[in-house]
Amino acid sequence: MADITETIPTEKSGIAASVQAGFLIVGLLLLVLAPFFFYPIFLMKLLCFALFACAFNLLLGYTGLLSFGHATFFGGAAYFTAYTVKEWGFPPELGILVGVAGATFLGVVMGFVAIRRQGIYFAMVTLSLSQMFYFFCLQAKFTEGEDGIQSVPRGHLFGFIDLNSSTNMYYFVLGVFIIGVLIIWRFINSPFGMILKSIRENESRAISLGYSVARYKLGAFVMSAALAGLAGAVKAIVFQFATLTDVTWQMSGEVILMTLLGGIGTLIGPLFGAGLVVTLENYLATSEFPVTIITGIVFMVCVLLFRRGIIGEFYASWIGRKLGFVYRR
Numbered sequence: 001m002a003d004i005t006e007t008i009p010t011e012k013s014g015i016a017a018s019v020q021a022g023f024l025i026v027g028l029l030l031l032v033l034a035p036f037f038f039y040p041i042f043l044m045k046l047l048c049f050a051l052f053a054c055a056f057n058l059l060l061g062y063t064g065l066l067s068f069g070h071a072t073f074f075g076g077a078a079y080f081t082a083y084t085v086k087e088w089g090f091p092p093e094l095g096i097l098v099g100v101a102g103a104t105f106l107g108v109v110m111g112f113v114a115i116r117r118q119g120i121y122f123a124m125v126t127l128s129l130s131q132m133f134y135f136f137c138l139q140a141k142f143t144e145g146e147d148g149i150q151s152v153p154r155g156h157l158f159g160f161i162d163l164n165s166s167t168n169m170y171y172f173v174l175g176v177f178i179i180g181v182l183i184i185w186r187f188i189n190s191p192f193g194m195i196l197k198s199i200r201e202n203e204s205r206a207i208s209l210g211y212s213v214a215r216y217k218l219g220a221f222v223m224s225a226a227l228a229g230l231a232g233a234v235k236a237i238v239f240q241f242a243t244l245t246d247v248t249w250q251m252s253g254e255v256i257l258m259t260l261l262g263g264i265g266t267l268i269g270p271l272f273g274a275g276l277v278v279t280l281e282n283y284l285a286t287s288e289f290p291v292t293i294i295t296g297i298v299f300m301v302c303v304l305l306f307r308r309g310i311i312g313e314f315y316a317s318w319i320g321r322k323l324g325f326v327y328r329r
Contacts, residue, residue, distance in 0.1 A: 031174055040166040041238070046278045047177040048235040053258040053270035054184050055227035060256075061265035062188050063220040064200035066123045068252050069110060069130030070228050073103040075246030076133065077229030082149040082242035083142050092155045092163055096176075096233040103229020104222060106133070111221035115214055118203075127249060134247045148243030152236060169238060176234050180227055185267060187223060196220050257295070261302050263309025272311050 034043050052074055059065050081099035084090040090098065114125045137143045144150070154163035163169045187193050199206045199213055207213055236242045245251065254277065262273030277295060284291045306313045 028178075035167060035170045040170045042278075042282050044170055044173045044238045045235070045282075046275055047173050048231050048238065049255075049258065049278050050271045050274040051177050051180045051234075052228055052231035053255050053262070053274040054181060054267070055224050055231060056255045057259045057264060057266075057270045058184055058187065058227065059220055059224040060259060061269075062193060062200065063196045063217065065115075065217065065221065066256075067114075067126040067221075067224075068123050068249065068256075069114075069126030069133075070224070070255055071247050071249065071251035072106055072110065072130045072133045073225040073228040074232035074235075074251060074255075075137070075242070075244075075248075076106050077103040077232035078236035078242035078246045079137060079143055079149065081233040082152045082236040085155065085237070086149060086152045087142075091159065092157055092237050096230070096237065099233030099236070100226055100229045103232065104226040107222040107225025107229075108218075111218045111225070115217045115221060127252070130247070130249060130252060134244070134249070137244060137247050143242075143244075146244060148241055149236075150241045152240040152242070154237055154240065163237070173234055173238060176230065180230055181267070181271075184227065188267070192216070192219065257299055259309075261299065261309060263312030263315070266309070266311050266315065269309050269311035273309070276310075 052070075056067070056070050059067055059070075077099035079099075080102035081095040084098045085092060085095035110126060110129045113129065114122055117125055138145060142149075154169065157163055157168070157172055161168055161172070163172060188196075195206070195211055195216055198209075199211070199216055203213055232246060235246075258273035258277050259270045260273070261276055262271065263269030276298070280294055280298065281291050284294055302310065308316055
């Protein structure tokens with residue numbers, strides 16, 4: 001994993017900083033106005049998967065660990081939230097917290113086992129554990145088997161905000177998305193995040209400096225699992241169901257694709273990659289041409305022409321450098 005990349009800000013001129021701040025303001029404004037121009041359900045799906053991709057990128061892009069089992073946390077949280085909200089009558093905010101707590105617990109268990117291995121062995125361990133969880137969900141009574149948990153009520157946020165309104169639901173999802181991204185930003189720019197990057201770059205050197213590498217890896221794994229669970233829990237409320245699709249290995253592969261398309265090791269890259277994949281799936285769903293083939297073609301083009309991912313290539317370009325970004329191995 002020596003070629004994992006990172007986006008870091010350089011010493012910015014006042015103009016570069018102003019331009020980046022302008023991009024941020026414009027992006028937030030577009031998200032606020034988006035439901036007036038696009039289908040809210042599509043936008044909420046995009047935000048959920050964007051947060052999921054960002055959570056995965058926290059592990060791959062900033063820690064250098066490739067997990068093939070992140071669907072466990074995404075889908076597991078969806079099941080926990082859907083069940084507690086429907087069967088126990090929990091309000092949506094409490095149901096989401098239960099889902100995040102469940103994903104965090106799964107992250108502790110899986111991470112404790114998986115971090116004992118590196119490279120492809122780590123990836124295979126996460127895949128194996130994820131498949132075990134998939135078969136558990138297939139057989140467990142509370143998941144309703146292949147039918148999944150359906151007709152999950154959205155309820156009222158804090159007891160008075162009706163989430164059955166698409167507009168209210170969208171702004172709730174947007175708020176959760178912004179909070180999740182801010183948590184990730186703070187995490188990767190903290191001393192803990194700096195140590196993770198040093199482990200990614202040279203694990204042996206980090207060990208020689210006295211860092212407990214296993215603990216830092218486990219911390220990153222659990223944080224990534226919790227945020228992936230947050231995305232899955234919100235998705236269960238948005239679509240009002242949780243099914244086996246959310247815990248399959250294909251879901252893990254899809255989030256890897258999103259992250260690679262946008263650019264690993266960048267904060268914006270997974271957002272862009274998730275938007276691209278979800279948009280293709282949404283607008284090509286009714287066409288006769290298989291969506292998976294289109295997605296595969298897009299991925300091949302990206303690998304051949306954009307080795308760093310689309311956003312990564314932009315950061316590495318002349319324009320990206322002028323705006324104050326460096327894309328470094």
